[in-house]
Amino acid sequence: MQIRELAIPDSYEITPKQHADDRGVFLEWYRFDRLEETVGHSLNLRQGNTSVSRRGSVRGIHFADVPPSQAKYVTAPYGAVLDFVVDIRVGSPTFGAWDSVLLDDKDRRAVYVAEGLGHCFVALTDNATVSYLVSDVYNPTAEHGINPLDADIALVFPAEAGELLLSPKDTDAPGLAESAAAGLLPTWDAARAFYATLDNGGK
Secondary structure, eight states: EEEEEEESEEEEEEEEOOEEEEEEEEEEOOOOOHHHHHSSOOOOOOOEEEEEOOBEEEEEEEEEEETTTTOOEEEEEEEEEEEEEOOOTTTTTTTTOOOEEEEETTTOOEEOOOTTOEEEEEESSEEEEEEEESSSOGGGGGEEEETOTTTTOOOOOOOHHHHHHHHHHHHHHHHHHHHTTTTTOOOOHHHHHHHHHHHHTTO
């Protein structure tokens, strides 16, 4: 597999090597050792999630308190989504910026999203299926959202998504500036300090 860092520090695109023959395709979509070589520590797998979405569905922008937050390893085994990583770490050199990766059942790429980053995607096909490996279990008291239509972030949703479908939870979420003013966002320093503990085996 090939791994490249995205424009947002601590997020990565993973492109697997696919082996095809007349029976179909085989690939390794996750390798803990290759991820550890790149990130500095392996993903401490605590939970696996799957969502199935109608075309145009937007999920996010979601994040969790640091520590421990949730690192995510995201792929789309069926259909296609445009996956967004948003830097919401106050003090980061790329604060407020985002990058995106097409996840689909053709190239079968994955995205690694470190703790403290915002995550969002929009479904480009019906029944778009997204699977996540995450580093901690869901904790509703530590989970937060930012409005995916926030003009300060200005995510660009492709025309092929069609009419956007959003949950009230996401549209009622505050914007980036409001979240920062309320002290809801992780900081760059706190996130980097937490990554360092993971690099040292959690110490």
